Amino acid sequence: DAGVIQSPRHEVTEMGQEVTLRCKPISGHNSLFWYRQTMMRGLELLIYFNNNVPIDDSGMPEDRFSAKMPNASFSTLKIQPSEPRDSAVYFCASSLRGGKNIQYFGAGTRLSVL
Amino acid sequence: AQTVTQSQPEMSVQEAETVTLSCTYDTSENNYYLFWYKQPPSRQMILVIRQEAYKQQNATENRFSVNFQKAAKSFSLKISDSQLGDTAMYFCAFTLRETSGSRLTFGEGTQLTVNP
Numbered sequence: 676d677a678g679v680i681q682s683p684r685h686e687v688t689e690m691g692q693e694v695t696l697r698c699k700p701i702s703g704h705n706s707l708f709w710y711r712q713t714m715m716r717g718l719e720l721l722i723y724f725n726n727n728v729p730i731d732d733s734g735m736p737e738d739r740f741s742a743k744m745p746n747a748s749f750s751t752l753k754i755q756p757s758e759p760r761d762s763a764v765y766f767c768a769s770s771l772r773g774g775k776n777i778q779y780f781g782a783g784t785r786l787s788v789l
Numbered sequence: 790a791q792t793v794t795q796s797q798p799e800m801s802v803q804e805a806e807t808v809t810l811s812c813t814y815d816t817s818e819n820n821y822y823l824f825w826y827k828q829p830p831s832r833q834m835i836l837v838i839r840q841e842a843y844k845q846q847n848a849t850e851n852r853f854s855v856n857f858q859k860a861a862k863s864f865s866l867k868i869s870d871s872q873l874g875d876t877a878m879y880f881c882a883f884t885l886r887e888t889s890g891s892r893l894t895f896g897e898g899t900q901l902t903v904n905p
């Protein structure tokens with residue numbers, strides 16, 4: 676299996692621009708998670724989906740952030756408009772619900788907002 | 790709410806020696822899982838070891854083992870015969886045992902450096 680695939684690996688954008696991060700979970704997994712990693716706040720959950728349905732989005736910072744999962748093999752995290760404080764590494768992870776509760780992580784997207 | 794605390798921001802060890810990383814957590818729940826993840830400079834999050842709270846036996850994976858003390862809410866990671874490739878940030882993490890899926894709550898991390 677190819678593992679969780681995230682794109683792009685790096686993203687540099689200017690303040691005010693729209694940013695879209697993409698994730699393809701492991702085939703057969705039915706839970707998908709978006710995390711953000713910063714020096715100040717560490718690793719924190721933004722949102723997660725079960726069977727493509729958002730379950731907990733309490734970690735989404737504000738209305739500028741939105742996430743979708745149109746099907747079992749694809750999810751997006753969108754920031755519009757982006758701000759410098761959004762600079763971070765964004766991870767996507769997937770797991771098999773009812774399994775061993777192990778979350779497998781993608782390589783992450785490093786976002787820099789100038 | 791669950792919290793995870795790693796009180797050692799940095800540690801170092803000589804190659805081939807043993808090192809123990811500490812982790813404590815707080816929860817009012819009884820059924821949960823604990824994990825150690827490793828994040829090398831490549832930033833990939835790699836699962837090191839997993840412990841089920843309802844199992845008394847400590848988990849082991851080759852050179853990695855844990856000391857799980859449920860009553861004390863302690864979950865330390867022991868790395869034996871340390872190798873240069875073990876140099877990484879190590880995160881302790883907690884999740885509830887739910888069939889509907891549950892978030893991971895991470896500690897602050899411990900940067901481990903293995904010296905030649």
